[in-house]
Amino acid sequence: MPDARSTPVTAAILVIGDEILSGRTKDKNIGYIAEYLTSSGIDLREVRVVPDVAEEIVAAVNALRARYTYLFTTGGIGPTHDDITADCVAQALGVGIDVDPRARAMLLERIKEADLNEARLRMARIPFGAELIENAVSKAPGFMIENVIVMAGVPAIMQSMLDAVAPRLRTGARVTAETIEAGNLPEGGYASDLALVAKAHPGVSIGSYPSMTPAGFRNQIVVRGRDGEAVAAARAAVEALVARLHAARG
């Protein structure tokens, strides 16, 4: 087995849907998947959102699947005419697509055979060679083909699919993230010293994140890395810096 530390497992998300780009629907999947992957030891490296346009979807699938260990897509696998994700993934991978008997059987768990019209059968169109991903919410499955994982856009369904597919994925060493509260210390007051800490601890990444509160800006400093000892050492250095600056302010 390869050393998990030396072979990071990476991922991208491709969100498919006009409704996200028009602002009609506010995406809730990116943040959820990001957190899920991070806690699984998979590095999310890029996200793209594209419209329901075949050439855009195909191009993005090919760009992202080539670059990362896994590509997760959300959206566009329902029964309506604008649900074109499965066909686009088949096209991107150069494989055929048709109604899959296993997927059809899954639909029949929820839909009467008499109601299984052409539109509903679209949800059983699966690219050749794909493994199905169970949908505990509404049965119509997602699928995984090569390194591309195709999921629904409705958050509850997407979450159920992510749970179903996660055990099949390769994962890496988990990232440890430690948050140090800088409180009302201004970023501009500690930025130079923090840059020195970051330089002295090259094995970790250190970020500073302001947020606005009714009482003004509050800052948090986050130390992230896969080597627990390195993270602990950097954390101690940041804590010492924050304590020193608080003391200096009296």
Add this chain to the structure above:
Amino acid sequence: MPDARSTPVTAAILVIGDEILSGRTKDKNIGYIAEYLTSSGIDLREVRVVPDVAEEIVAAVNALRARYTYLFTTGGIGPTHDDITADCVAQALGVGIDVDPRARAMLLERIKEADLNEARLRMARIPFGAELIENAVSKAPGFMIENVIVMAGVPAIMQSMLDAVAPRLRTGARVTAETIEAGNLPEGGYASDLALVAKAHPGVSIGSYPSMTPAGFRNQIVVRGRDGEAVAAARAAVEALVARLHAARG
């Protein structure tokens, strides 16, 4: 003046920041900007999220600015070592960058001269040739250079910058969006008929959006387009379809 209907104004968003990809911070800017642009007559066509890595930022800036009328970036313009957006944009555009006296003056509205250390002055580093974008919240400006609009990641600041820059942007004909409630009609029951409506109304785009409620799925059908008469005609056709299907269910 060109006919606004025939020359769509397009845009992309580039979200910059490790904290979004790790899931630590849940992005709130994409949906906000999407809605803002749509109501301004600007078509958001693509979104990307990339980490705080210079090559990734530069490559994404160049890919997106070449393709769309405008590119909006969020994040990475604070005072800390991981705030590298301004430098990356300068690099992408092949221009120099230095502390800008106008930006420095803006910082001095909030920061005492004695406190204007090197880190804080990073926030006044502006690529040569850029116009500044006022920040009503915390003074440190964003900027616009060519068709690239660089804004903060903190939502309240980003929103203030968007308000400040919007009057300078070219806009197109606004999209009209009409939502028809399909209620508990199943998508799979109307999908084939809806596809026929879509085919008969090529000048508009028609989407179907399920959401989960405690009472089960509820669906909405959205008709979008720039030609008000075409949208009204398609809306009437969708409403007739929905009424017919409701009546058939009794």
